[in-house]
Structure formats: structure tokens, C-alpha cells
């Protein structure tokens with residue numbers, strides 16, 4: 426199948442591209458390289474440098490490729506920044522997605538697999554969170570993902586484009602075969618920060634609070650390996666050919682605390698990870714866990730690589746070269 430991967434030079438997009446190529450799709454990457462990297466591109470996939478806000482360029486791209494499917498991963502994703510610069514998130518995430526939807530509608534795209542987020546749920550009202558959990562985003566970033574799901578719903582109804590909205594929990598890890606090595610610049614997420622400390626690029630990691638009601642007082646998250654995410658995108662296209670549109674959680678319902686991540690990184694890397702306990706970060710829940718039962722039942726997807734050691738060892742293999 427001809428698939429356009431918009432945001433395909435990014436961390437998750439490059440893993441999705443690799444997976445689709447491995448399974449025989451013809452892949453066309455469109456990326457503005459604002460956070461994506463040339464290093465993450467593959468020679469088997471064609472590449473167009475372009476912005477989703479550049480309607481003409483996007484139109485030319487979709488018009489010349491005529492993809493059957495689109496993976497849409499092009500977005501800004503810093504939840505904290507979205508609260509201080511909402512306009513930027515409105516334009517890049519919402520306007521950009523509408524541009525993609527309008528292009529998809531004009532050029533006869535049949536399927537869209539959308540990179541959604543657990544951030545659509547907001548603070549957990551119960552754990553683990555299933556797809557019926559209320560969607561009350563705590564930050565504007567999460568709201569943009571929810572709004573885009575709703576636009577997808579309407580374009581599905583009105584234009585017959587089928588979609589899969591994949592709500593990722595905490596994406597982590599690197600390609601288990603070591604084929605992707607682009608590092609995120611100025612990361613804000615825990616694991617890349619811990620890795621930078623282990624690699625000697627950063628002096629220490631701030632632990633945002635150790636007084637939560639968790640096993641060791643630090644925040645617990647559901648980390649999901651990026652290869653597992655990539656596999657789900659591939660399976661979503663297969664499923665859409667026989668099903669209606671769907672949305673589902675991608676997580677593992679197994680949580681790791683900040684201190685567990687730090688200690689396991691020390692063990693795997695053989696390096697000391699200095700940390701200091703600071704105050705809680707605003708808006709952080711104590712525990713976030715996915716209920717992935719629907720992904721298993723409906724998509725027959727199950728995580729294979731999302732144990733903490735695989736997550737951290739595949740990441741360390743890339744960071745140790747820093």
C-alpha cells in the first residue's frame with residue numbers, strides 16, 4: 426500500500442516508517458525537519474521536506490503521491506509549553522491537521538492513522554484507564570489531540586475517510602535492531618534526560634517529587650516501546666480495510682517509577698545517574714496506566730518489547746555513543 430508518513434523523520438515517525446517498509450508498503454515521508462532529523466530517513470522511502478502549514482506544498486505532495494493511507498504524526502508535543510503558548514499549538518496541531526484532512530479529502534485518501542495521546546484523558550479518575558475513561562485533558566496539548574480526533578470523526582462521516590486514533594501512553598525505547606539513532610534535542614521527557622545524565626552530557630536529573638502515593642513516592646508511568654507502537658500502526662492499516670474507524674489505547678498496564686528508571690539505567694549502563702529530588706511538576710498525576718485490553722481484543726495487538734530492560738537497553742545503545 427502507498428502510505429504517506431507525515432512527521433516521518435521524527436522519533437516515532439521513523440520507527441513507523443521502518444516498520445511499514447519492512448512489511449512491504451511504499452512509503453513517502455513528509456516532514457518539515459523542525460524536530461525530525463535527516464539521520465532518521467531511510468533510502469527506501471522517498472522524502473519531501475515540507476510543512477503541514479504550507480497548504481500548497483502539502484497539496485502538491487498528496488496530489489503527486491496519491492497515497493491510499495496517511496500516518497499523521499506531525500505535531501508539537503510539549504504539554505507545558507502548550508499552556509503558555511496555546512496559539513502555537515492551535516496553529517501547528519489543529520490548523521495543520523485540518524490541512525491534512527482537507528488534502529486527504531481532495532486526493533481520495535482512504536485511511537488515516539493518527540498519533541493521539543493518553544493526554545486526551547487528563548488526570549486519571551480510575552486506573553488502568555480504558556477508552557471509556559472521560560476525556561478531560563489537563564493541558565492544551567491534550568485538548569488539541571482530542572479536537573483532532575473529533576475532526577477525524579466528522580471527515581469520516583462526511584467524506585468516508587476511515588481513521589484509527591492511537592492513544593499512546595509514554596513512548597520510549599529505540600529500534601531493537603539499532604537501525605534508528607536520531608536523538609531528540611533538548612528533551613523534556615524522563616528517559617532521554619536520564620540517558621543524557623548516564624552519558625555524561627548532563628550533570629543530573631531532577632526528580633519531580635518523592636511524596637506521591639506510589640511504591641517509592643515518585644511518579645509512575647506506563648512506558649511503551651516505540652517498536653510496539655510502530656507495529657500497532659501497521660496493524661491499524663490492515664484492520665481499517667475490514668473495519669470501521671476506531672480509537673484505542675497503546676500501553677501495557679505496567680508502571681515504572683522515576684527511581685526505578687534511574688536505578689535500572691545505572692545497572693544497564695554501568696554509569697552513575699545523579700539526581701536531586703525537587704518539587705512536584707504542576708499537572709503531573711501520581712500514576713498513569715493504560716488498560717490495553719481493547720487493543721488486544723480488537724486489533725490483536727500486544728506489546729512485545731515494553732519491559733523496562735528492553736526499553737532502557739535499546740535506548741542506552743544509542744546514547745552510549747554520545
Ligand code: WQD
Nearest residue numbers: 504542544595613614615618631632633644645646683709
Ligand atoms: C514521566 C515521569 C515526571 C522529567 C508526557 C506528556 C504526555 C505524553 C508523554 C505525548 C513523571 C517524571 C520527568 C524529569 C521527572 N506525550 N520526570 N524528571 O509527563 O508522563 O507525559 O509525555 O503525548 O502527554 O505529558 O512524561 O517523561 O515528562 O515524565 O521526575 O526531568 O517522570 O514527573 O512522573 P509524562 P515525562
